[in-house]
Amino acid sequence: MNQDLEKKLPIRPSRTKFYSNIGLIIAILISSAWFSGFNVFEIFANIRFAFRLLNSLFFPPAWDYADNVIGPLLETVQMAIVGSFVGAILAFPAAVLAANNFIKVKGLNTGMRLILNFFRTIPALVLASLFVAIFGIGSFAGIVALSIFSFGLISKMTYESIEAIDYGQVEAIISLGGNKMNVLRYAIIPQVLPQYMSYTLYAFEVNVRAAAVLGYVGAGGVGQTYQIWLDLRRFDRVGIIIMISFVAVLIIDFISSSIRRRLV
Template structure:
């Protein structure tokens, strides 16, 4: 059996790609100005670790709404509402952006472009914009989280729609059904588990993102964290960091468990 001889380009392509990546890495590092480590870095790091080992337990719950539990609940509420609202809004965007045939579709191209534009703006930038529009607080955080999640989940949903088996749809239409029947009895039942899976995964990410929105005034646990850092209240910083770690870990475990059950 004759083995086709590889061309010079095919042989050198891996080395060419590696060289290009190396050039990009060197260029990226050359643009960073390393000013060194501050002399107080070790002291601050030691103070943070001291706060982690000696947390301010009195801040956990006071009953006045100005405690760690209240801040964590607000953070979860921001992440949950932002994810749920965006998951519903992302569905029509996903069908708009999904390319359901091999032919070029200007509809899906524009839909994908729009979802990309929405994803361009990070949550913090959107939070600052919405704070100017609706004022500081959790509502601005929900809007920022929701708008950013539309772009992300719309992309994931559209890819799930593109990858489904078209056989059931064609069978329903061949039996006399219309497009709505195919959507109701074939497409949606097929993609719904994937939609729920992506929504839960996005909620995990949203919980982490919502934890820092308070830094710019968009509600959540980020506000007391930045205030504690500014006032060098390391015990307060320690208990807030512990609360964030516990919350994120619990949400990751719960979401992962639910997603495993869905994929069975």
């Protein structure tokens, strides 16, 4: 190399950090697998049981039962729709309170975020069992569980969007003599509305999948039928439920995500 060039070239930054990070990630992976009892050999040793189960699930499919799946599946989708809708409505004011560029009261932001995190920590299934205990068996408990679950999801993502808005538009509304409500209406909502709707649709997609399981604890929908036929070891009927649900989820995901692409 040219001597002058070599003199000007800065000292190469140390790569130690990069290698140590990779080492750390590998260590975490291996130790997690070890602690949770994950064993690759066990998978291979039991693989024939898996094939046997697959065989009884799908070969042949219980077509004659298909008609009975549609009703509970529709109920599941309805639960997901109502749950996402209620969750979204509750999420917006919560997100506004949690966003530190709108309400500049640190205590309020932190308090709100704690509440949101609390709701997000509880799995939907646990929420559903709690509400089944309160409201009894049926889809209402499921709807309440999904509402709270969507609330946690949508409010978290929405408040992060509010914090990422272009603050110049807020300045403009303040300079016009606007109050907090004006700032919300003219500077914040127009900027976050597409994202907010997109998060609501995303919550709906997640809810359709979650709702399918909720019935397992008695919270209505297609999950309840899963439970019945699994208990009776009628795997062919479980199989047809899985297939039809899979197609329904695919269609819903496709429609929802194509709307979302157009939103943002």
